[in-house]
Amino acid sequence: PAHAVAPGEVPWLTGVRRPAWSxxxxxxxxxxxxxxxxxxxxxxxxxxxxxxxxxxRIAVLRRAVVRHRERR
Known part of the structure; x- marks a missing residue:
């Protein structure tokens, strides 16, 4: 996408623990x-x-497109 950036340009994302399914x-x-x-x-x-x-390059969407549901 046109708004994709190099990971070095968004250092606040490189240290975030994100699950693989995110x-x-x-x-x-x-x-x-x-x-x-x-x-x-x-x-x-x-x-x-x-x-x-x-x-x-990475791109981050401003809206959620996946919602994780947990059983009660």
Whole structure:
């Protein structure tokens, strides 16, 4: 998108822990960088940092497009 920026231009996003399901990723990007989840529990905790470092550009939407629902 035209409003995509380099991760270095938005340092407040690079330190934020984001779960893997909080964003959309291009398959070619994930496979091209060899990104994968390690075996074990809670392996998505470092995902946001990994993809931010690997990305040349990122775009952030100003509205929520995914809502996480938890059971009571």
């Amino acid at each position: 964003a959309a990723y291009r398959r070619a990007f994930v496979t091209g960088h060899g990104l994968a989840f390690p075996a074990g529990h809670h392996t998505d905790l470092g995902w946001g940092g990994l993809v931010t470092v690997a990305a040349e």
